[in-house]
Amino acid sequence: MLRKCFALPLLTAVAMAQPMVVKTTTLIDGKGRVLRNQEITIEGGRIMRIADAKQKPTIDLSGLTVMPGWIDTHVHLGWYFNKEGRYDPGGPDSKTTPQQDALYSATNAYATLMGGFTTVQCLGQPIEGEIRGLVEAGALPGPRVLTSLRAVTETTGTPGEIRAYVDKMKTDGADVIKLFATASIRDGGKMTMTVDQINATCGEARKLGLRGVVHAHSSDAARAAIEAGCTSIEHGTFLDDATLQLIASRGAFFDPNFLVLHNYLDNKPKFLGIGNYTEEGFAYMEKALPLVADVLKRARKQHVKVVLGTDAVAGSHGRNAEEFVYRVKDGGDKPMDVLMSGTSVAAESLGMSDKIGVGQDRCAGGGHGGRPGGHRAKSTRRHHSRPPRGLRDEARQDLQEYAVTPAVDEMAASTLTSKGQVTIPQEIREALAASQGSAARLPRGHAGPVDCRATHAGRAEVEGVGSLFAEAAAVAC
Ligand SMILES: [Zn+2]
Numbered sequence: 001m002l003r004k005c006f007a008l009p010l011l012t013a014v015a016m017a018q019p020m021v022v023k024t025t026t027l028i029d030g031k032g033r034v035l036r037n038q039e040i041t042i043e044g045g046r047i048m049r050i051a052d053a054k055q056k057p058t059i060d061l062s063g064l065t066v067m068p069g070w071i072d073t074h075v076h077l078g079w080y081f082n083k084e085g086r087y088d089p090g091g092p093d094s095k096t097t098p099q100q101d102a103l104y105s106a107t108n109a110y111a112t113l114m115g116g117f118t119t120v121q122c123l124g125q126p127i128e129g130e131i132r133g134l135v136e137a138g139a140l141p142g143p144r145v146l147t148s149l150r151a152v153t154e155t156t157g158t159p160g161e162i163r164a165y166v167d168k169m170k171t172d173g174a175d176v177i178k179l180f181a182t183a184s185i186r187d188g189g190k191m192t193m194t195v196d197q198i199n200a201t202c203g204e205a206r207k208l209g210l211r212g213v214v215h216a217h218s219s220d221a222a223r224a225a226i227e228a229g230c231t232s233i234e235h236g237t238f239l240d241d242a243t244l245q246l247i248a249s250r251g252a253f254f255d256p257n258f259l260v261l262h263n264y265l266d267n268k269p270k271f272l273g274i275g276n277y278t279e280e281g282f283a284y285m286e287k288a289l290p291l292v293a294d295v296l297k298r299a300r301k302q303h304v305k306v307v308l309g310t311d312a313v314a315g316s317h318g319r320n321a322e323e324f325v326y327r328v329k330d331g332g333d334k335p336m337d338v339l340m341s342g343t344s345v346a347a348e349s350l351g352m353s354d355k356i357g358v359g360q361d362r363c364a365g366g367g368h369g370g371r372p373g374g375h376r377a378k379s380t381r382r383h384h385s386r387p388p389r390g391l392r393d394e395a396r397q398d399l400q401e402y403a404v405t406p407a408v409d410e411m412a413a414s415t416l417t418s419k420g421q422v423t424i425p426q427e428i429r430e431a432l433a434a435s436q437g438s439a440a441r442l443p444r445g446h447a448g449p450v451d452c453r454a455t456h457a458g459r460a461e462v463e464g465v466g467s468l469f470a471e472a473a474a475v476a477c
Pocket residue numbers: 074075076123311
């Protein structure tokens with residue numbers, strides 16, 4: 001049967017651009033469904049159609065698992081290790097020039113994109129606004145950036161001063177308001193802002209139509225922030241069940257993070273001795289790991305909307321996908337649940353469900369909650385955890401843990417090594433390693449994001465990572 005898909009009149013011009021057909025073997029739609037042997041037709045940078053593969057493909061991704069570009073809801077693109085291999089927070093003792101600072105940040109954006117992430121929420125340094133602008137202009141290869149530019153803390157001032165500060169953030173172009181309602185985990189994570197300060201921050205953000213994203217480890221702070229209308233709790237190491245229930249009942253989001261703690265512990269010598277990166281601080285972080293696993297499991301039980309955020313700091317950029325692995329291995333997440341955290345649920349948390357995070361056929365009514373045809377739904381029920389070809393024996397064993405669906409099994413084949421680490425193809429890794437401390441370079445033999453964007457107005461496709469960086473967008477059919 002022939003189906004016709006009509007774009008909104010406004011979009012007609014872009015929709016008339018030469019269509020691009022991407023052939024897939026396994027397509028994860030970001031909403032929990034697995035589609036087999038489909039082709040994605042992209043016109044003017046928008047997914048117009050997903051149907052049984054029939055046409056000659058422009059891009060043949062047979063054998064790879066394809067899914068919407070991943071979304072990380074919590075990163076810090078401006079954090080890096082300086083020439084001495086140390087974390088460099090800036091300030092008078094900085095070993096880094098402003099020029100180097102900018103290039104390190106650009107490199108981080110590039111590494112994040114090459115790691116499979118097409119949208120990130122940065123929480124919050126001013127340079128994120130510059131990166132956002134350059135990526136939007138097509139001048140810098142990087143993921144789409146949303147930013148808070150700054151953050152509200154207990155020292156921002158009185159409630160009145162906080163409201164003015166939030167207004168200024170909005171005027172300066174912040175997409176979201178970030179607040180620190182508790183101390184760092186390295187300082188014990190206790191509530192630092194008063195309830196009045198939290199009310200002022202979340203209330204003003206809401207008034208301005210901005211989301212309020214809250215650094216909060218403790219229940220009292222998280223509770224106050226959710227009651228004041230903030231929309232997401234970050235970290236949440238010590239949250240009790242009552243607070244998780246409150247988050248769920250308000251439709252707010254929760255973002256527990258493993259990678260940030262592992263990254264600090266893995267790179268301890270590069271941080272130790274700076275600010276609160278003390279032995280005591282590291283001990284707190286080590287103790288937090290099982291607590292994060294526990295709170296994630298409890299959050300799932302309470303049906304909290306969990307998003308994928310890594311709190312990527314120096315050393316984490318480009319490794320963001322390791323958060324998927326930690327959440328499954330340590331946090332007990334089902335692979336498909338964590339993939340949705342990093343696609344459709346993250347998109348919802350950013351208020352961008354109509355643009356990103358979902359690969360679906362706009363013509364078939366998928367955009368309105370419709371289900372794919374019976375023949376496709378059936379394919380999701382096929383369970384065969386055949387070990388992927390070319391994988392070493394110990395890796396196969398690890399993969400059993402992920403082999404919940406054939407698709408995730410295959411994704412695991414392309415993204416997990418025998419140690420359960422995400423692997424980016426060696427060439428890309430080398431290029432990223434070489435780019436540390438200098439301007440980013442495109443990996444040899446791989447299409448770079450700039451070329452790809454020019455051709456299909458999505459982003460890039462990284463072999464082995466298995467993300468199709470083309471974007472879904474709302475089109476009336
Ligand atoms: Zn953070």
